[in-house]
Amino acid sequence: MRAVIFDLDGTLVDTVYAHTLAWQRVLHEAGIPIQGWKIHRLIGISGGLLTKAAAHEIGRDLADAEAERLQKRHGEVYRDLLPERRPLPGAVELLRYLQKAGIRHGIATSGRREDVKQSLAALATPEDLVVVDRGDVERAKPEPDLFLACQDKLGVKPEECYVVGDAVWDLLAARRASMLGVGVLTGGYGEQELAQAGAYRVYRDAAELLSSIYQLGLRAA
Amino acid sequence: MRAVIFDLDGTLVDTVYAHTLAWQRVLHEAGIPIQGWKIHRLIGISGGLLTKAAAHEIGRDLADAEAERLQKRHGEVYRDLLPERRPLPGAVELLRYLQKAGIRHGIATSGRREDVKQSLAALATPEDLVVVDRGDVERAKPEPDLFLACQDKLGVKPEECYVVGDAVWDLLAARRASMLGVGVLTGGYGEQELAQAGAYRVYRDAAELLSSIYQLGLRAA
Numbered sequence: 249m250r251a252v253i254f255d256l257d258g259t260l261v262d263t264v265y266a267h268t269l270a271w272q273r274v275l276h277e278a279g280i281p282i283q284g285w286k287i288h289r290l291i292g293i294s295g296g297l298l299t300k301a302a303a304h305e306i307g308r309d310l311a312d313a314e315a316e317r318l319q320k321r322h323g324e325v326y327r328d329l330l331p332e333r334r335p336l337p338g339a340v341e342l343l344r345y346l347q348k349a350g351i352r353h354g355i356a357t358s359g360r361r362e363d364v365k366q367s368l369a370a371l372a373t374p375e376d377l378v379v380v381d382r383g384d385v386e387r388a389k390p391e392p393d394l395f396l397a398c399q400d401k402l403g404v405k406p407e408e409c410y411v412v413g414d415a416v417w418d419l420l421a422a423r424r425a426s427m428l429g430v431g432v433l434t435g436g437y438g439e440q441e442l443a444q445a446g447a448y449r450v451y452r453d454a455a456e457l458l459s460s461i462y463q464l465g466l467r468a469a
Numbered sequence: 470m471r472a473v474i475f476d477l478d479g480t481l482v483d484t485v486y487a488h489t490l491a492w493q494r495v496l497h498e499a500g501i502p503i504q505g506w507k508i509h510r511l512i513g514i515s516g517g518l519l520t521k522a523a524a525h526e527i528g529r530d531l532a533d534a535e536a537e538r539l540q541k542r543h544g545e546v547y548r549d550l551l552p553e554r555r556p557l558p559g560a561v562e563l564l565r566y567l568q569k570a571g572i573r574h575g576i577a578t579s580g581r582r583e584d585v586k587q588s589l590a591a592l593a594t595p596e597d598l599v600v601v602d603r604g605d606v607e608r609a610k611p612e613p614d615l616f617l618a619c620q621d622k623l624g625v626k627p628e629e630c631y632v633v634g635d636a637v638w639d640l641l642a643a644r645r646a647s648m649l650g651v652g653v654l655t656g657g658y659g660e661q662e663l664a665q666a667g668a669y670r671v672y673r674d675a676a677e678l679l680s681s682i683y684q685l686g687l688r689a690a
Contacts, residue, residue, distance in 0.1 A: 438659020
């Protein structure tokens with residue numbers, strides 16, 4: 249294996265619970281009363297799909313313009329709920345280790361540029377880190393496009409890539425991209441849910457992944 | 470089986486994600502940087518124990534006075550994040566069904582009276598519903614005291630009681646009280662986590678429990 253592609257929210261930065269509560273508030277405002285645990289399980293897919301999935305739950309169709317409006321509103325509420333970003337344990341150290349070891353790696357996220365920038369700043373990532381976000385592809389997760397775009401930039405084959413993520417959407421998209429998924433518990437899913445979705449291994453967090461990295465058989469470029 | 474004892478937060482009302490984010494904010498303010506997913510897994514135990522468990526994670530001891538102060542602060546932040554309470558699907562209907570069917574039931578929660586009152590209002594529970602809260606016992610969950618106090622008021626034996634809850638703490642306390650635990654997914658735990666903690670069955674939510682209630686073999690008093 250030659251490369252590692254990381255999800256961002258819930259995998260490297262601790263943002264899932266603020267995203268969940270922000271969506272819950274925005275969807276309730278819009279007359280879409282969805283429970284917290286269901287929203288939690290939708291975090292990680294594209295915002296447009298999330299709004300449509302939530303509306304579908306209560307038998308409603310959502311126009312594209314309304315879905316777009318809700319995403320803007322979510323961005324506002326989310327920034328209000330969580331003004332600062334916090335790296336998850338081991339996230340900074342894991343990225344630094346891969347860089348030092350010469351192992352190709354990048355970030356592929358359903359998040360939007362403005363929001364992604366803040367998280368990268370919290371992680372103190374180098375300028376030249378390969379990052380693919382919502383704006384770079386037509387369709388975000390659970391489509392494989394983000395991971396394939398990242399792999400392409402890294403110059404490796406899909407079969408040589410690990411995808412590290414906290415959500416079943418990462419694991420689904422990884423399978424569709426012919427990559428090997430690795431789960432982390434920092435997004436709040438249970439271990440079994442991630443294993444069942446196809447995670448080759450599940451680690452507690454990036455710190456445990458770093459201490460166990462020889463289990464992944466990674467080679468430098 | 471003669472009686473059903475319900476947990477409140479995450480089981481009958483949709484409050485877990487607001488509790489999680491509120492605790493995360495309060496603990497960070499206090500210099501205890503705990504990740505969201507870990508706090509999520511602590512929701513349901515007494516507030517005092519939660520603050521001490523979080524501090525322990527980073528190798529700190531917390532004085533009782535500080536733990537008490539953090540709980541007060543949590544109450545403020547929580548009310549600010551979630552001013553309104555929402556019943557979870559089927560919660561109101563399930564309580565109403567048990568009442569009509571003459572099956573004894575009550576609520577046993579680690580929450581404090583002031584907060585519990587708001588949730589009961591949202592559930593439109595009758596005045597004479599048996600409710601045991603934090604103030605009624607010396608030690609809240611995962612100690613069995615809340616469930617035992619509730620069972621005592623219901624006038625049944627522990628072995629005749631189901632405990633319905635969303636967290637592993639409910640299931641642990643149920644086992645310690647010699648009661649049979651039933652899990653619901655509305656608190657955001659994975660099904661396997663609840664089954665592993667001893668849930669005899671896991672239902673999606675109160676609505677599914679209500680539609681499957683004959684599986685529990687309950688008898689009227």
